[in-house]
Amino acid sequence: MKKLFIYILLFAFIITGCSSNKTISDSDSTTSPAASSVEAVDEKVEFEILESDELKALKVDESQEVMVLMYHNIGEEEATWTRTPENFRRDLETLYNNGFRAISLEDYALGNIATEKGHTPVVITFDDGNENNFRYLENGEIDPTCAIGILESFKADFPDFNTTATFFLNQLAFGSKSQEVDKLKFLAQNGYSIGNHTLTHLDLKKASPEDIQKEIALLKSTHESTYPELNIQTLALPYGAKPSEENYSLTYKGLFDNISYDNIAVLLVGWDPYFSPYHKDFDFSKIRRVRASETNVDGVGLYDWLKAYEQGTKFRYISDGNPATISIPESKQELIQSSKFQDKKIITY
Numbered sequence: 001m002k003k004l005f006i007y008i009l010l011f012a013f014i015i016t017g018c019s020s021n022k023t024i025s026d027s028d029s030t031t032s033p034a035a036s037s038v039e040a041v042d043e044k045v046e047f048e049i050l051e052s053d054e055l056k057a058l059k060v061d062e063s064q065e066v067m068v069l070m071y072h073n074i075g076e077e078e079a080t081w082t083r084t085p086e087n088f089r090r091d092l093e094t095l096y097n098n099g100f101r102a103i104s105l106e107d108y109a110l111g112n113i114a115t116e117k118g119h120t121p122v123v124i125t126f127d128d129g130n131e132n133n134f135r136y137l138e139n140g141e142i143d144p145t146c147a148i149g150i151l152e153s154f155k156a157d158f159p160d161f162n163t164t165a166t167f168f169l170n171q172l173a174f175g176s177k178s179q180e181v182d183k184l185k186f187l188a189q190n191g192y193s194i195g196n197h198t199l200t201h202l203d204l205k206k207a208s209p210e211d212i213q214k215e216i217a218l219l220k221s222t223h224e225s226t227y228p229e230l231n232i233q234t235l236a237l238p239y240g241a242k243p244s245e246e247n248y249s250l251t252y253k254g255l256f257d258n259i260s261y262d263n264i265a266v267l268l269v270g271w272d273p274y275f276s277p278y279h280k281d282f283d284f285s286k287i288r289r290v291r292a293s294e295t296n297v298d299g300v301g302l303y304d305w306l307k308a309y310e311q312g313t314k315f316r317y318i319s320d321g322n323p324a325t326i327s328i329p330e331s332k333q334e335l336i337q338s339s340k341f342q343d344k345k346i347i348t349y
Helices: 052-058 085-097 105-110 147-157 175-188 209-228 300-313 330-335
Strands: 006-007 044-048 068-072 100-102 118-126 166-169 193-196 235-238 253-256 257-263 264-269 325-328 345-348
Touching: 044 209, 068 300, 085 100, 085 147, 085 300, 105 118, 105 193, 105 235, 105 264, 166 235, 175 193, 175 209, 193 209, 209 257, 325 330, 330 345
Parallel strands: 068 118, 100 118, 118 166, 166 193, 193 235, 235 264, 325 345
Antiparallel strands: 006 044, 253 257
């Protein structure tokens, strides 16, 4: 089959705030995420444009769902909010074997998806920044049974999984004040990102407008001052508790004590896969997550949705491999928010 190729400057993927990143929600159409965290580089990248027969053969559909997985703890005993090291590793292997490939939360929120063709993007997140997420042994090595130890091992074994995750922190990062700089530096330099979980894990549903902004702004300031190379621009709501609609915009844009924040993604507690970022109903400020567990998941855990995808009762995002195009069946055109992604070419088949 003859394939066409295009050269694309990654500068084109820097998406700036108010011009092109408005939320899809019709009820809040004046809000906009912050600029993309993807760094521009001065080199050309070659991407493939698939022809219709290959799109059809691969069942490419970039209008469908993406799972944003929600983890908390890695521990010795399986529980509602705890995965054992063995089960977390099994989760990663299951995802890999079923054609999933990891992408950053930032790239998902902004629609910068370059997942390998025929494969499905997945986002991995951890809440609370517990020590079992990132722990050093006495000899200075990373504990192979903590979340980062398992992720790094999986990265070495399966480099094409593109291993990454977002860790949503409170004031203390990973249980050790003395190791905060080293841990934050390691994450930033090895393809992970830090998210905001408020300074004190505050229930924002009960908080005043001032306290909402204070908790988010001070958490951002605390860790960015510890390691200035960080750019914290995502938030996971503690307890999944949402402020009132009147105050909800403060979850993604606010100011406290001259510290401003402009989040590109706000995450809820999970129960199901969420929309493609290109879908007309995608709302960056209310992204739902999937509970990555098998204990007390009430039919809405990771393995429940994997089964639903296998049975064809749910449908997952299948990538065309090209971040400059949105490829969909012709019947799905009305689902795409084309005005938001004018820099991308929509391809139908």
